[in-house]
Structures are given as C-alpha cells and as structure tokens.
Amino acid sequence: MLIATAFVLMMTVPALALFYGGMSRSKSVLNMMMMSYIAAAIVGILYVAVGWSMGFGGEGTFFADPTELLWLDGVTTDSYIYVMFQMTFAIITVALISGAVADRMKFAAWVVFVPLWALLAYFPLAHMVFSCTEDSLICGRIGAQDYAGGTAVHINAGMAALVLVILLGKRVGFGKEAIRPHNLTLTMLGAGLLWMGWYGFNVGSIVFGGETEEDNIAQFFSETGRTFANTTLATMAAILGWLLIEFLLHKKATSLGAASGIVAGLVAITPAAGAVDIEGAVAIGAIAGAVCAWAVGLKFKLGYDDSLDVVGVHLVGGIIGTVLIGVFSTSDGAGGVDGLFYGGGVGSLGDQALGALVAIAFSGVVTLVIGLAIKYTIGLRLSEEDEVEGIDFVAHGESAYDIHTSGGGSSSVLAAKTAPVTEGANA
DSSP: OHHHHHHHHHIIIIIIHHHHHHHSOTTTHHHHHHHHHHHHHHHHHHIIIIIHHHHHSSOOSSOOOTTTTGGGTTOOGGGHHHHHHHHHHHHHHHHHHGGGGTTTBOHHHHHHHHHHHIIIIIHHHHHHHHSOSTTSIIIIIIOOOOSSOIIIIIIHHHHHHHHHHHHHOOOTTTTTSOOOOSOHHHHHHHHHHHHHHHHHHHHTTOOOOOSSHHHHHHHHHHHHHHHHHHHHHHHHHHHHHHHHHHHHHHSOOOHHHHHHHHHHHHHHHHHHTTTBOHHHHHHHHHHHHHHHHHHTTHHHHHTOOOTTOHIIIIIHHHHHHHHHHHHHBOTTSTTOOOOGGGTOTTHHHHHHHHHHHHHHHHHHHHHHHHHHHHHTTTOSBOOHHHHHHOHIIIIISOOSOOOSSOTTOOOOHHHHHHSOOOTTOOO
C-alpha cells in the first residue's frame, strides 16, 4: 500500500503535469503544470483536515458527519497509509479538471476553486461510492459497482470540466486557428508515467472481506492478479481502438492519439477492473479508445472549448467503463454479479447507468454553483490581452523556455528585476 500510494501521488506530480503540460502551448505550460502541483498541496492538507472525516467518518447517504475525525482525531497511525492512499485519489480528481481550462482560467480563481470543489463535490461523492455501507447512495442504495473511481473520480471531474468550460467560454482563436501541443515528448512521457501509476490506482484499491487471514491472502492473489491484468490489457486495447478511429477519420495514427488512448483505456477500466474477466477488459478498452477518439471532436461541433479533452476522455471514458460493468461483469469478480452478456439480465446494467447519472447530476450542479460564485466575485477568466500574452508570464512571471538569455540565466521575473545589469549581456 505504501508503493501503491506513492504511485498514485506520482500520477499527479509529475505524470499529469507532464501529460497536460506537453499538450499546452509554450506560453502556458508552466501554469498548466502549476495547476497540478497547487492542487496537490491544497487538497492533500484539506483531505487530512476534513476530507477523510467527510468520506469515511460515519454513515450517511451523501457524506458523514464532517465534525468527526477532524485532523484524523481518533484515527490510529496504523490507518494512516490508507488515509494517504485515499488522499491521493482526491488530489488527482481535482487536478484532472485543470486540463479543460488551459490558457484562460485565472490562477487565483483556480486556487479558490480547488478547495471548494473538493469540499462540496469530491468528498461527498467519494463517500457515496467508496464508503460502501447500506446507507451510502451509489454503492449502497443503488448498488452500482465502482472498483476504483469511475464515478467519483472520472465522471465527477469530467462533468466539472464541462461546466467550467461553458462558464469560461472559448479561448481566443478557438475554431479559427490551429492550437497545437507544444511538446508531445512531454505528453508521451506523462502518459507512460500515468500508466505505471495506475497500477497503484486500480490494484491498490482492493478491499479485503475475508473472515480469516487465509481468506484475505487468497483474495489478494486472486483479485490483484485480475486487476493488474485487466488494467494492462484494457489500456493496450484502447491504444489500438483510438488509433484505428484516428486513421479512419484522418488517415493518420498520431503520438498524441496513442497517449490519449492510454488514458482513455485506463479511465474506462478503473471502475471495472475487479468486475470483469480479461475478455471484458479488452472489450471495454477497445470500445473506450474508439468512442473517446470520436468524442474529442464533439467540442468543435457543439462549440465548447475543452482545451485538453478532459470531457472527451474522462467524462465519456468514465461513463463507458461504469455502464459496461453491467454488460461484462462476471459472478466470480469483485462484485459477484453477472452482467448482461453472462446471463445476468439488465438489472446490473440499470444500476450502473443510474450510478453514472447520479454522479453526472451531482457534479454538474455543485460545479455550476461554485463556478458562478467565483465568476461573479473574483472572476474566472483572464483578460483577452493577458491570454494572448500568455498566462505563464502574467500569472507566474516566468517563461518555460528562455531562448534569449546566455547560459545559466534565470527566466524568473523576480530574477530579472533583481539581477545586476552586465555590460554587453544579451537583452
């Protein structure tokens, strides 16, 4: 669990930061990466302060009594590893949203949005999914399966991304000029690190239910083997599915498509990792890769500017993985339920669809309230002039690539203000 927790933290810093940073324009790459790092800092402390209490401190349909277990009061240190593991889930869920708002959301607005959304959207939905009691909504009342976060993480973040981009509006030049990734090498590296980290995400999500130590050992070998294999094979299938659709639509098979396919497959198998067999995992991965490859183009047809395809990958992929559990789950899986293709009828399919709809509605409403509150107080969006100049310099006083200074110079605006003027130095 220590290794799994470290892997999931790595998924945000640096994996997601690299993945999103490479897809951004050169004038906003530092801001894009900073959004992941600041999310980790804020959400991590907030989770220990109140997030664990709201998610796991007691029973309740939406969240536990938030006054219980504040700052882990009453939680013994032998439980800290599991607390840290769940903390990393909260961190990456919030950080995922940042890719949708690249180039144009005020950094100050993001710093305000992060804790509000974690408190009002993620912690309650995590309780509905992961604190699996009879009283918790999605897991208990509805009975929907979600092994590692298709609803609480990916649908939640993807729906929040959609609401925010609608509130923000389109980037300057969107739909009129090409807005290309500035460094696909970073994106490919980030995608590979995400894939590696996802083994902590999925395989580490095992919940032991045996009556004896021998039962738990047997579950460990059986269930972790399944989740590890399913995570691997679904991701491979998604790469192929994405590239196939890309080739059919554009006659190209791109590195960005392969990297995006990796993430689409990982997203889709997240809720289903313990529920399906390897054939189901391959099917879910291939379907997610193909459908998400098509879905990322909807932003041009429907007119919403999802900068780095968070909606097309995480919302769509999360829905696919969550709903298809009702088709491909097997009775020997973690949920013990046969899906439609295994003679289980439509019951599980209905539960999964309802669980996805609840997550969409909850996240959408909460994000809209938070987004409007920020928009009409401090403001959500940069001015057009600042957006054109680039948020890296406007918000952080830095440039990712300073090609005009001589060797050893700093690109920081603070350094530029304080450094002595040297006669003959490059301007």
